[in-house]
Amino acid sequence: MKVSIKPDHRALAEALRRRVLEGPGETRPELRLASAERAAGGPASEAPFDDLARQIGEATHRVTDAQVSSVLTATGSEKATFEIIVAAALGAGLSRWQQAMKVLDEVTNAPA
Amino acid sequence: MRLPEIERGDGVANRLLISFISMVSGMRLPDAARVAFYHKDFFGTPMGAWTQAAMRGPSPWRVAERELMACMVAKWNACAFCVGAHGAVAAKEMQRPAVDEVISDFHAAPISGRLKSALAFLEVMTLRPKDLKAEHAMAALSAGVSAQALIDAIAVGALFSIVTRYADALDFAMPTPEEFERAANMLLKRGYAS
Numbered sequence: 001m002k003v004s005i006k007p008d009h010r011a012l013a014e015a016l017r018r019r020v021l022e023g024p025g026e027t028r029p030e031l032r033l034a035s036a037e038r039a040a041g042g043p044a045s046e047a048p049f050d051d052l053a054r055q056i057g058e059a060t061h062r063v064t065d066a067q068v069s070s071v072l073t074a075t076g077s078e079k080a081t082f083e084i085i086v087a088a089a090l091g092a093g094l095s096r097w098q099q100a101m102k103v104l105d106e107v108t109n110a111p112a
Numbered sequence: 113m114r115l116p117e118i119e120r121g122d123g124v125a126n127r128l129l130i131s132f133i134s135m136v137s138g139m140r141l142p143d144a145a146r147v148a149f150y151h152k153d154f155f156g157t158p159m160g161a162w163t164q165a166a167m168r169g170p171s172p173w174r175v176a177e178r179e180l181m182a183c184m185v186a187k188w189n190a191c192a193f194c195v196g197a198h199g200a201v202a203a204k205e206m207q208r209p210a211v212d213e214v215i216s217d218f219h220a221a222p223i224s225g226r227l228k229s230a231l232a233f234l235e236v237m238t239l240r241p242k243d244l245k246a247e248h249a250m251a252a253l254s255a256g257v258s259a260q261a262l263i264d265a266i267a268v269g270a271l272f273s274i275v276t277r278y279a280d281a282l283d284f285a286m287p288t289p290e291e292f293e294r295a296a297n298m299l300l301k302r303g304y305a306s
Contacts, residue, residue: 012162079151082155
């Protein structure tokens with residue numbers, strides 16, 4: 001018999017957030033978190049990470065070779081640069097996830 | 113690809129795997145798959161788990177409908193790679209002209225009213241997330257989208273808000289239409305878990 005269990009999106013989102021923003025990596029978790037928050041419209045972080053994270057959040061198709069190269073030069077590692085890029089992407093995506101789930105919860109938890 | 117190590121693969125095993133899959137499939141392995149293999153413990157594993165659940169797990173939405181949602185989030189984020197990739201998967205279960213009509217103007221496209229309502233919600237979530245209000249969720253629910261279906265759609269929207277951003281930040285190489293077609297077969301058969 002085939003058993004279908006609906007995905008637990010909240011748990012899967014949280015597992016992804018914790019691994020990328022809090023787990024071990026080549027970059028400091030604080031830098032990843034700052035990049036995620038920046039891409040979600042948060043405060044400026046340190047250069048040169050700030051410029052890339054802001055661009056990924058606002059209009060990622062306009063990211064330039066120079067913006068990525070600056071982060072690569074600062075970190076000295078492609079893996080570290082990758083971590084900053086996915087942290088920023090995650091920040092923009094998860095902020096939308098949280099906002100959308102918040103408005104849905106407002107409707108579904110509203111008293112009849 | 114702005115980070116050559118992702119294109120090559122990190123480690124001998126991944127390099128061999130990329131070469132092997134490219135050889136067997138008869139096409140250059142798309143950069144999206146290369147990212148899934150790269151620094152896998154950090155990103156590919158948890159990202160693949162959620163993406164697989166959202167795109168292929170049990171849901172009130174058919175696979176083609178979820179792929180269309182991914183395609184539209186990509187359109188709103190101006191990510192040509194993801195429009196091509198996910199439009200091609202949707203076209204495996206729908207007529208290609210219908211997919212193109214959705215991409216052009218989903219309001220007028222030959223799709224269900226509930227899918228249009230979910231897409232309308234995702235459009236605000238993608239482009240103007242701070243404007244997203246309970247009234248948008250209410251509109252979708254009133255149009256026949258169940259709460260579970262809306263959660264599933266939101267998950268797709270969130271995931272492709274992430275995917276499109278790293279795809280363009282990394283400057284994924286653009287496959288040809290024939291390569292998108294072959295990659296779509298792989299995505300249908302293998303799914304997203306890395």
